[in-house]
Amino acid sequence: xxxxxxxxxxxxxxxxxxxxxxxxxxxxxxxxxxxxxxxxxxxxxxxxxxxxxxxxxxxxxxxxxxxxxxxxxxxxxxxxxxxxxxxxxxxxxxxxxxxxxxxxxxxxxxxxxxxxxxxxxxxxxxxxxxxxxxxxxxxxxxxxxxxxxxxxxxxxxxxxxxxxxxxxxxxxxxxxxxxxxxxxxxxxxxxxxxxxxxxxxxxxxxxxxxxxxxxxxxxxxxxxxxxxxxxxxxxxxxxxxxxxxxxxxxxxxxxxxxxxxxxxxxxxxxxxxxxxxxxxxxxxxxxxxxxxxxxxxxxxxxxxxxxxxxxxxxxxxxxxxxxxxxxxxxxxxxxxxxxxxxxxxxxxxxxxxxxxxxxxxxxxxxxxxxxxxxxxxxxxxxxxxxxxxxxxxxxxxxxxxxxxxxxxxxxxxxxxxxx
Amino acid sequence: xxxxxxxxxxxxxxxxxxxxxxxxxxxxxxxxxxxxxxxxxxxxxxxxxxxxxxxxxxxxxxxxxxxxxxxxxxxxxxxxxxxxxxxxxxxxxxxxxxxxxxxxxxxxxxxxxxxxxxxxxxxxxxxxxxxxxxxxxxxxxxxxxxxxxxxxxxxxxxxxxxxxxxxxxxxxxxxxxxxxxxxxxxxxxxxxxxxxxxxxxxxxxxxxxxxxxxxxxxxxxxxxxxxxxxxxxxxxxxxxxxxxxxxxxxxxxxxxxxxxxxxxxxxxxxxxxxxxxxxxxxxxxxxxxxxxxxxxxxxxxxxxxxxxxxxxxxxxxxxxxxxxxxxxxxxxxxxxxxxxxxxxxxxxxxxxxxxxxxxxxxxxxxxxxxxxxxxxxxxxxxxxxxxxxxxxxxxxxxxxxxxxxxxxxxxxxxxxxxx
Numbered sequence: 001x002x003x004x005x006x007x008x009x010x011x012x013x014x015x016x017x018x019x020x021x022x023x024x025x026x027x028x029x030x031x032x033x034x035x036x037x038x039x040x041x042x043x044x045x046x047x048x049x050x051x052x053x054x055x056x057x058x059x060x061x062x063x064x065x066x067x068x069x070x071x072x073x074x075x076x077x078x079x080x081x082x083x084x085x086x087x088x089x090x091x092x093x094x095x096x097x098x099x100x101x102x103x104x105x106x107x108x109x110x111x112x113x114x115x116x117x118x119x120x121x122x123x124x125x126x127x128x129x130x131x132x133x134x135x136x137x138x139x140x141x142x143x144x145x146x147x148x149x150x151x152x153x154x155x156x157x158x159x160x161x162x163x164x165x166x167x168x169x170x171x172x173x174x175x176x177x178x179x180x181x182x183x184x185x186x187x188x189x190x191x192x193x194x195x196x197x198x199x200x201x202x203x204x205x206x207x208x209x210x211x212x213x214x215x216x217x218x219x220x221x222x223x224x225x226x227x228x229x230x231x232x233x234x235x236x237x238x239x240x241x242x243x244x245x246x247x248x249x250x251x252x253x254x255x256x257x258x259x260x261x262x263x264x265x266x267x268x269x270x271x272x273x274x275x276x277x278x279x280x281x282x283x284x285x286x287x288x289x290x291x292x293x294x295x296x297x298x299x300x301x302x303x304x305x306x307x308x309x310x311x312x313x314x315x316x317x318x319x320x321x322x323x324x325x326x327x328x329x330x331x332x333x334x335x336x337x338x339x340x341x342x343x344x345x346x347x348x349x350x351x352x353x354x355x356x357x358x359x360x361x362x363x364x365x366x367x368x369x370x371x372x373x374x375x376x377x378x379x380x381x382x383x384x385x386x387x388x389x390x391x392x393x394x395x396x397x398x399x400x401x402x403x404x405x406x407x408x409x410x411x412x413x414x415x416x417x418x419x
Numbered sequence: 420x421x422x423x424x425x426x427x428x429x430x431x432x433x434x435x436x437x438x439x440x441x442x443x444x445x446x447x448x449x450x451x452x453x454x455x456x457x458x459x460x461x462x463x464x465x466x467x468x469x470x471x472x473x474x475x476x477x478x479x480x481x482x483x484x485x486x487x488x489x490x491x492x493x494x495x496x497x498x499x500x501x502x503x504x505x506x507x508x509x510x511x512x513x514x515x516x517x518x519x520x521x522x523x524x525x526x527x528x529x530x531x532x533x534x535x536x537x538x539x540x541x542x543x544x545x546x547x548x549x550x551x552x553x554x555x556x557x558x559x560x561x562x563x564x565x566x567x568x569x570x571x572x573x574x575x576x577x578x579x580x581x582x583x584x585x586x587x588x589x590x591x592x593x594x595x596x597x598x599x600x601x602x603x604x605x606x607x608x609x610x611x612x613x614x615x616x617x618x619x620x621x622x623x624x625x626x627x628x629x630x631x632x633x634x635x636x637x638x639x640x641x642x643x644x645x646x647x648x649x650x651x652x653x654x655x656x657x658x659x660x661x662x663x664x665x666x667x668x669x670x671x672x673x674x675x676x677x678x679x680x681x682x683x684x685x686x687x688x689x690x691x692x693x694x695x696x697x698x699x700x701x702x703x704x705x706x707x708x709x710x711x712x713x714x715x716x717x718x719x720x721x722x723x724x725x726x727x728x729x730x731x732x733x734x735x736x737x738x739x740x741x742x743x744x745x746x747x748x749x750x751x752x753x754x755x756x757x758x759x760x761x762x763x764x765x766x767x768x769x770x771x772x773x774x775x776x777x778x779x780x781x782x783x784x785x786x787x788x789x790x791x792x793x794x795x796x797x798x799x800x801x802x803x804x805x806x807x808x809x810x811x812x813x814x815x816x817x818x819x820x821x822x823x824x825x826x827x828x829x830x831x832x833x834x835x836x837x838x
Contacts, residue, residue: 072805073805073806073807074805075805075817075820075821076813076816076817076819076820076821077809077813077816077817079748079766080763080765080766097807103806106806107805107806110805110806285749288749288750288752288753289749289752290752291752291753291755291756291763293753293756294753294756317745317820317821318821326736329498330704330707330708331707331753333707333708333709333710334707334710334712334713334750334753336710337710337712337713338757344499344710346499347498347499386491386492386493386494386526386529387492387522387525387526387529388492388516390496394495394496397495397496397498398494398495398496400495401494401495401736402494402495402736402737404823
């Protein structure tokens with residue numbers, strides 16, 4: 001099942017700035033891993049079954065480093081507000097509904113269905129504080145075939161009673177109980193998820209830091225998204241030298257940490273993120289919709305920070321990381337007008353961020369080089385063709401800007417077909 | 420045929436800042452004009468045939484004030500360049516191909532098909548310099564049922580020999596010959612289309628100004644899109660006080676003039692546009708893709724300029740004016756970060772710009788008030804519904820952000836069904 005050859009027009013990122021493109025190539029999947037891309041089928045793979053996608057585009061699955069499962073229901077709503085007001089008015093009341101498992105069942109079924117039919121093969125999800133609903137999200141994702149990290153959210157301050165956890169101790173207890181129920185999954189795994197500094201007491205952060213070490217867990221949270229949020233963090237953490245430092249003090253930054261946004265990270269924060277090996281999840285659409293700003297992606301990359309893309313539903317409206325790629329390019333062009341230092345992102349760079357860049361969080365993911373996990377999309381782009389021939393690189397560009405979910409005719413994750 | 424009642428959930432702009440919304444309402448079309456929206460069917464319309472769209476959203480058709488027919492083939496390509504380099508490298512060579520009528524036939528058939536299935540009911544198209552191809556575009560648009568203004572482009576300087584017209588006189592002669600063949604259309608009409616100042620000699624502008632008066636024609640062109648373009652205009656027109664003034668000197672600005680972009684219009688230019696009654700076509704996606712900037716829409720509106728939205732294919736990649744609405748909102752949010760004076764656009768305002776705002780160029784268009792021409796979309800938004808009830812206004816918001824062409828189940832223009 002997980003051993004086969006895909007024939008078609010193959011594109012993937014070689015480096016941040018270069019694509020590998022092969023027309024009529026053969027992409028070999030051996031037991032769920034890529035064995036590489038070849039112009040003819042190598043002798044040792046001759047007996048593998050051949051999937052014929054001649055004329056179709058074959059690319060790696062896309063990686064969403066930051067999204068919120070319970071907010072799919074809120075997409076497009078309340079976007080006249082900025083972050084903190086939007087959380088209060090829309091997000092917290094919506095997330096409180098997930099204490100009801102039947103509501104969660106309905107909403108998460110729709111959300112997972114949306115992601116399954118789109119181009120993303122892997123994602124890091126925030127759930128809510130509720131253990132049963134978060135487990136339900138994990139089960140639905142496991143059934144979908146997507147490979148995901150999912151976090152039960154921790155929050156014990158500055159949120160309504162209907163949503164917040166009663167104490168740091170209660171949050172720790174619930175988190176440990178949740179972690180005890182996560183072993184059954186094959187493609188889905190837990191990730192520690194303190195919502196953000198304003199939602200978590202120092203006591204809670206210390207407990208989460210201990211859990212992180214005990215379980216060897218990755219961490220996801222939010223960083224330097226919005227100016228009012230940042231002023232609040234300075235008030236809450238007067239001893240910290242900056243927002244990232246407020247996490248670092250609890251030893252929550254490391255090579256398995258994702259920090260979403262980094263819109264206002266300064267050079268000191270960029271250095272801290274780079275040194276710790278943190279992944280920055282760039283969420284350009286959310287940063288526009290919530291009037292957060294245009295993140296300094298060029299500076300993050302130049303500073304050595306590992307960067308991937310995030311849809312950040314429902315700050316972002318569209319789950320597709322194709323959309324995040326074009327949003328990232330467009331926002332970088334507007335940013336350049338304010339900051340002439342920062343060259344806009346190229347298509348190659350945006351594609352890299354949405355595949356290899358974010359994929360690195362999941363290990364050897366986001367490429368077709370030999371040894372990478374086999375996540376692949378097959379895209380029928382015939383209806384997008386102009387009346388003149390396009391290079392493979394131009395076809396990829398067109399797919400990134402113009403394709404819809406319906407153009408994806410096959411999707412493989414770890415070598416298994418999702419459809 | 421053009422007399423009927425549509426039953427459904429009806430939304431349209433009342434003013435720039437307010438929507439009229441009626442659930443289970445009746446929208447009456449009397450001989451191609453709206454007779455208004457009613458909670459029950461008024462006596463005098465009882466015998467009109469009823470179209471049952473209960474539960475569906477019914478809104479006015481969307482208005483695209485600025486797009487380029489021959490550039491649909493270029494969508495997504497070359498967007499690493501800025502305006503002038505992109506014109507040289509991609510647009511001019513592509514437009515030169517339209518000297519071949521069979522190429523034009525193929526490309527324009529695809530382009531018109533794309534627009535027909537989307538939410539726009541009216542548009543202003545740039546063609547190319549070529550009369551036969553431009554007439555072919557007009558015929559295809561006429562057959563589609565869309566209501567359009569289409570321009571044979573004028574350009575007699577600063578463009579490759581393969582595309583430019585031989586002289587101002589040759590351009591005038593061709594334009595008069597083209598206008599002589601435009602009477603056969605019902606839904607499509609000509610619009611005078613000097614490409615932009617850098618492409619047109621003073622001699623040509625004087626001739627076009629005379630044609631404008633002789634035929635009573637509207638005019639479309641480009642204004643203050645890109646900083647390098649503007650510097651070039653200053654060089655070319657040292658006697659002008661500004662870019663808009665360079666058009667005004669030939670008496671080309673008036674209440675039937677559309678100027679696309681206005682990204683860098685200063686307060687003097689805004690005043691000139693307002694006084695002349697010019698329509699500004701705001702093209703936010705194009706302005707991002709070509710690194711042009713974030714247009715001062717708030718200042719244009721406050722200054723009394725009439726504003727509509729444009730897709731500006733292929734500076735913009737997406738023909739849908741729904742996309743232009745969300746792009747306009749998003750870009751205005753990023754602009755606010757640089758310019759705190761300019762509040763972001765609201766959903767109501769963006770929807771107004773894409774319906775009534777641009778519709779005013781076509782007359783009484785873009786509303787369901789009695790007397791307006793009957794352009795309507797029926798949208799099945801059931802698959803976009805979250806697990807809680809939405810207000811009509813929220814459903815509209817969701818459709819604007821999330822709908823695709825496939826959600827449009829019926830489209831009427833001047834009372835005639837397109838599908």
